[in-house]
Amino acid sequence: MTRAELTRRVKEEAEAIGFARVGIAAAGRLEPEGAQLDAWLADGRHGQMTWMAETASVRKDPRHPDMLAGAKSIVVLAAPYLRSSNYEGPSPGRIAKYAFGRDYHGVLTKKAGRLQRLLRDSGHVSRVAVDSKPVFERAWAERAGVGFIGKNCCLIVPGIGSHVFLVCIVTTAPLVADQPMRRKCGTCTLCLEACPTQAFEGPHALDARKCISYLTIEHRGPIPEEQRAALGPWVFGCDVCQDVCPYNQTSVTIGAPLEAFALGDRWRGIDAARLLEMDEASFQTWARGSAVKRARHEGLARNAALVLGNRGGEIHLRVLDDAKKGHASAVVRDAAAWASTRLKRRLAASE
Numbered sequence: 044m045t046r047a048e049l050t051r052r053v054k055e056e057a058e059a060i061g062f063a064r065v066g067i068a069a070a071g072r073l074e075p076e077g078a079q080l081d082a083w084l085a086d087g088r089h090g091q092m093t094w095m096a097e098t099a100s101v102r103k104d105p106r107h108p109d110m111l112a113g114a115k116s117i118v119v120l121a122a123p124y125l126r127s128s129n130y131e132g133p134s135p136g137r138i139a140k141y142a143f144g145r146d147y148h149g150v151l152t153k154k155a156g157r158l159q160r161l162l163r164d165s166g167h168v169s170r171v172a173v174d175s176k177p178v179f180e181r182a183w184a185e186r187a188g189v190g191f192i193g194k195n196c197c198l199i200v201p202g203i204g205s206h207v208f209l210v211c212i213v214t215t216a217p218l219v220a221d222q223p224m225r226r227k228c229g230t231c232t233l234c235l236e237a238c239p240t241q242a243f244e245g246p247h248a249l250d251a252r253k254c255i256s257y258l259t260i261e262h263r264g265p266i267p268e269e270q271r272a273a274l275g276p277w278v279f280g281c282d283v284c285q286d287v288c289p290y291n292q293t294s295v296t297i298g299a300p301l302e303a304f305a306l307g308d309r310w311r312g313i314d315a316a317r318l319l320e321m322d323e324a325s326f327q328t329w330a331r332g333s334a335v336k337r338a339r340h341e342g343l344a345r346n347a348a349l350v351l352g353n354r355g356g357e358i359h360l361r362v363l364d365d366a367k368k369g370h371a372s373a374v375v376r377d378a379a380a381w382a383s384t385r386l387k388r389r390l391a392a393s394e
């Protein structure tokens with residue numbers, strides 16, 4: 044098969060599997076993105092995500108032996124997830140939309156497996172990355188012409204918006220590369236202004252240590268006291284910088300391949316108080332197959348307590364006081380104590 048034929052077959056197959064967009068970039072060293080990553084790490088903006096620094100040299104070049112020596116191309120795929128829904132989250136909390144359905148890592152790795160088989164049958168090696176391997180996914184998506192990186196750092200796909208997951212298939216196949224996307228945000232700064240924690244130091248410059256997504260998902264241990272009130276209702280992740288984006292105001296129809304990301308049953312009947320009360324074993328059962336596992340039992344209970352302090356009502360005083368005294372985790376006890384004091388102050392102020 045010629046390069047052009049294999050490229051065409053890969054794209055047709057990606058579409059048949061249900062990916063909304065597919066693009067191809069030639070594998071190589073990422074510049075200036077590599078230098079931008081170094082600067083971000085040097086400033087410590089990755090917080091506790093030490094794995095970002097440990098794998099930086101692999102992220103800068105997918106031909107690194109720890110990724111795929113001999114890689115020639117990156118196939119980038121985009122899969123939309125649910126953008127609008129009446130559901131917001133475990134009341135009075137909210138969760139990021141990407142966590143409504145099944146864990147995207149497994150769903151999309153499996154879907155990409157069909158493309159891997161096609162490449163293998165043509166004699167090529169490949170590795171699939173879905174937020175799971177040291178591949179600079181958004182930078183490759185821009186190079187492959189799938190979308191452009193907005194001021195909120197998210198990959199915006201014209202016609203779809205930014206509520207998409209990305210998949211990168213790094214392969215030894217020398218496929219025909221697409222043109223990179225050059226489009227930009229123009230003068231719009233809605234995302235930068237809307238961030239509840241002022242996590243953007245400027246366009247394209249996110250300090251993860253201030254980002255609600257980082258604080259609620261990746262940060263282990265107590266959330267610094269001065270940041271707790273700004274979390275507002277967010278129990279897991281945050282969508283604010285994407286929800287205000289003009290590119291996200293169009294409607295996207297959910298086709299069959301995306302059913303996996305529709306609102307899952309696990310969220311029915313669950314509120315923030317229940318998340319705080321769950322013990323480790325119930326959490327493991329409830330969170331199986333969901334991206335929320337990433338926050339771990341302690342993190343999700345910690346977040347739920349803080350949200351009850353920020354948004355809860357009188358009915359939540361008991362669950363907070365119980366957690367303050369009896370939760371198995373000192374981090375959660377501390378969060379519940381803070382939340383109970385904050386809730387009591389809020390209730391007193393509204394009398």
Ligand code: B12
Nearest residue numbers: 076079083139174180196197198208209247256257280281
């Ligand atoms: C670490 C990480 C995080 C961290 C840090 C986020 C960040 N901005 O880096 C935290 C935990 C905060 C996070 C949050 C989220 N994440 Co995340 N995350 C990642 C991960 C693992 C690596 C990202 C990375 O490399 N960051 C390093 C920094 C340096 O990159 P960057 O901020 O994007 O900066 C780039 C540009 O801004 C550019 N730049 C800098 N200066 C300038 C100047 C100009 C002029 C230009 C043009 C560019 C530019 O430099 C960098 C290189 O291109 C990727 C998966 C992967 N392996 O790639 C997923 C990934 C980026 N995350 C994803 C998602 C869905 C999210 C959330 C939306 C989840 C949520 N709802 O809570 C939020 C969005 C937050 C945000 N606004 O970025 C998706 C993004 C899909 C998309 N459409 O973009 C990814 C690709 C996972 C996936 N496979 O789908 N994430």
